[in-house]
Amino acid sequence: MxxxxxxxxxxxxxxxxxxxxxxxxxxxxxxxxxxxxxxxxxxxxxxxxxxxxxxxxxxxxxxxxxxxxxxxxxxxxxxxxxxxxxxxxxxxxxxxxxxxxxxxxxxxxxxxxxxxxxxxxxxxxxxxxxxxxxxxxxxxxxxxxxxxxxxxTAPHPLSFGSPLAMAFVSCAQYEHGYFTAYRRLAEDHPDLVLHLGDYQYEYTRDTYTIPGGNIRDHEGPETETLANYRQRHAQYKTDPDLQAAHAAAPWLVVWDDHELDNNWADEIPEKPEVPQPNFLARREAAFRAYYENMPLRRTSVPRGVDMQLYRRIRWGALATFHMLDTRQYRDDQGCGDGYSACPEASDPARSITGEQQERWLIDGFRRSRARWDVIGQQVFFAQRDNNAGPLKVTSQDAWDGYVASRRRITQGWVDAGVRNPVVLTGDVHAHWASDLKLDYDDPTGRTVGSELVATSISTTGDGKDSDPATHPYLKINPHLKFYNNQRGYVLTRIEPGALTADFRVVPKVTEAGAEAYTRATFVVEDRAPGVQQTYLRPLDPSLARRAEPSDAERIQEVVDAETRRP
Missing domain, CATH: 2.60.40.380 (Purple acid phosphatase-like, N-terminal)
Incomplete structure (x- = not known):
């Protein structure tokens, strides 16, 4: 240099x-x-x-x-x-x-x-x-x-170009640990990075804590004003590991909830029962600060309380990236924001994308001629039932809370004949891989797509490794194929014949400088929807010898990791 x-x-x-x-x-x-x-x-x-x-x-x-x-x-x-x-x-x-x-x-x-x-x-x-x-x-x-x-630059629209090294990430809570995963991602030399939300967190210090106490502190109060959001974005941007990841490759960014307020839905804050007359002013400030701090085109310049963030990026003939916004237009979560057996989840009138974005997405499926159609979005797409009995208990903040919306979009890519639909997800602070179905209640039913989920960069602290085959979610939901509760990112290689995903893990974020390794590798083959495991790193023998927690304890671990518990 x-x-x-x-x-x-x-x-x-x-x-x-x-x-x-x-x-x-x-x-x-x-x-x-x-x-x-x-x-x-x-x-x-x-x-x-x-x-x-x-x-x-x-x-x-x-x-x-x-x-x-x-x-x-x-x-x-x-x-x-x-x-x-x-x-x-x-x-x-x-x-x-x-x-x-x-x-x-x-x-x-x-x-x-x-x-x-x-x-x-x-x-x-x-x-x-x-x-x-x-x-x-x-x-x-x-x-x-x-x-x-x-x-x-992307390949010419009629060219596949060279194989695409694409990484995707989410959920970087500054207080919970060092951003080592960003540094390791930069060292993997991706061509493109997708950030799927929770780029920064809104809380004042010591509001959202991990066992043993937070590693670093947020500056300033909970973010509510433009000055607050600018200061918070700046604090995150001063992190040298995050700077290295930004400098390594172009990013495609979309927000989730913490860029504004935990679990917000359109014009409704996390706690609508508490009067918040300034929430729309807060939303306007958060959107403006988000634009100011992200490498976005002028089509995303915010206008008051609105911001055009869903968009389509074409990587030659190889891939089309449909980047979604599942916060700004959604109906409020039914039955609260957490896990429940909620009848509102099946209401066909409810949407997580809003009608206009849904039409835009399905129309994009019909028009696409790409080898891979990749949907970059925020919250878990596949069904995740955490009850082994007949009662279905699911997260109302995810697509499980908007079942008809998920069905319409899935049917949309099936009807359009999308060759290789792949959903990329953040939010849930753990690695997952799953097959996507039209009917999740029929385990033998046709697989129509694939979902890859990136764990957090730092949120919830170090986490812990375990044998994914023993996890109760995978037993209850046979379309779920992998789970790992450590920090890291997903590194993919996209070629005409296959998409290969390495689930990269940083074993510690409460100390700086840990090395990354691949915990598992999954492949999605051309015209063969669904994920196939090709590599699984053996579990550390010391971990394999310890007493396994009960299914109820492991289910609670997932719920706790996804739920803010101040």
């Missing part, structure tokens, strides 16, 4: 290509050198006296011609007013795109305006690049240089 000198950043490169961003925030500028070369003394006179690139860099939402690049200026990222210690002034930010990791071949450059009303964030939509290849990028303000990040 030594080639990335201030001088080369200023004077190398060719004419900039077309870009777009938050209105007024970025433009192509062949004369960007003069705008970005403001002296340190001049910047200091306007209040910029130290390195503002404390939050790292990120890229996202790639297509065959480009991607978004992002940064946010913050001299003091944990400032209580949420402004990161920045003056209430706009600052021009230079950016460059490189064709080589050494930074010698600049292929695009321009300036972006970091404005105080958008938290001094920068979103640049870069176009005009070659398909299916790596690029690198960097930002500059005066003498200050950002870290460098790697991005990648």
């Amino acid at each position: 030594s080639e990335f000198t201030r001088r080369s950043f200023l004077v190398t490169g060719i004419a900039a290509g077309a870009v777009a961003a938050v209105p007024g925030a970025a433009h192509a500028d062949p004369g960007a050198e003069s705008a970005g070369a403001e002296s340190a003394a001049s910047l200091a006179s306007r209040g910029l006296r130290t390195d503002p690139f404390t939050l790292g860099v990120a890229s996202g939402d790639p297509d065959a011609e480009g991607f978004v690049i992002w940064t946010r200026l913050a001299q003091r990222p944990l400032a209580e007013d949420g402004m990161g210690g920045m003056p209430a002034l706009p600052f021009p930010v230079q950016w460059q795109i490189y064709a080589d990791e050494g930074g010698r071949r600049v292929v695009r450059r321009g300036t972006a305006l970091a404005r105080p009303d958008w938290g001094h964030s920068v979103h640049v939509e870069v176009g005009g690049l070659s398909a299916d290849r790596d690029y690198w990028y960097r930002f500059r303000v005066g003498p200050y240089l950002s870290p460098i990040g790697r991005a990648r």
Whole structure:
């Protein structure tokens, strides 16, 4: 990286290509050198006296011609007013795109305006690049240089391109442990990362605790205002492991609940029985801060209490990623948010996606010609009954609480003849793999899809390993094929003939620096819906010798891991 000198950043490169961003925030500028070369003394006179690139860099939402690049200026990222210690002034930010990791071949450059009303964030939509290849990028303000990040363009729409290394993650509670899994993910060199929600948590310190006490503390109160959410996002973004993961590859992001409020549903907070007259203002603040801190295109700029987050990203002819929003449009959870035998779960009028998003998704199935249709979303899709008897007890916050909605979408991909439907899920703080059915009450019924679930990055602390074959959920629900209650991520390799998923595990997050290993590997073969286990790491003999907990205890372990218990 030594080639990335201030001088080369200023004077190398060719004419900039077309870009777009938050209105007024970025433009192509062949004369960007003069705008970005403001002296340190001049910047200091306007209040910029130290390195503002404390939050790292990120890229996202790639297509065959480009991607978004992002940064946010913050001299003091944990400032209580949420402004990161920045003056209430706009600052021009230079950016460059490189064709080589050494930074010698600049292929695009321009300036972006970091404005105080958008938290001094920068979103640049870069176009005009070659398909299916790596690029690198960097930002500059005066003498200050950002870290460098790697991005990648998607293949041409008619090409499969090279095999896709895609990782997906969810649920990073800063207080519960170190973000080592993000670091290990970066070291696996993915081409694309999906974050499926709970990027940050809203609680004030010591509200959501793990046994033995939290490892780190949140700054500030429970997030309710724009200043609160900006400060919280900034605290997470200062983590070096998270910065490494963002810099490693482009991300596709969607939220779940903790980006706003635990278990929120449309305009209804977690506890509707408690008067919260400012909830819609809180929602507007959370959405704005989320956009400011994520590498999203301008199609996702929030408008008041609404934000367009569901979208479709095509990775050539290989895969289409349908990214869903299962929070903003859902009906309120029936019978409370937890596990219950709830008659409302079967009400055909209830939806977890809302009618418009459901139509958009099913229409996307009909139009898709991709080899793999991948649905990136938040909460458990397959049925998970935790009662061995005739009574069905399921999580009302997951798709089990919206049975007809799940059935319509599943039937939608079956009727559309989707070749390989795969659902990717976060939320539940454990690794799972399952077959998807139209009728879960018929164990011999046809398998029509596959679900892969990523555990948390850190939420609930270290967790523990066990023999997945003995888990009662797998006995009660034969379509569930794997369970592991440790922290980590899922690393996949997508090729025309198969999707291979390694369930990666970090055995400890209460201490920094643990190595990652693959706990199990599952394969989904082309035109063969359902997951097939091809590798299972032997259980540590010391764990195998211990007394196994009862089925009731193991079921309670799952419920506890998924339920906030302050």
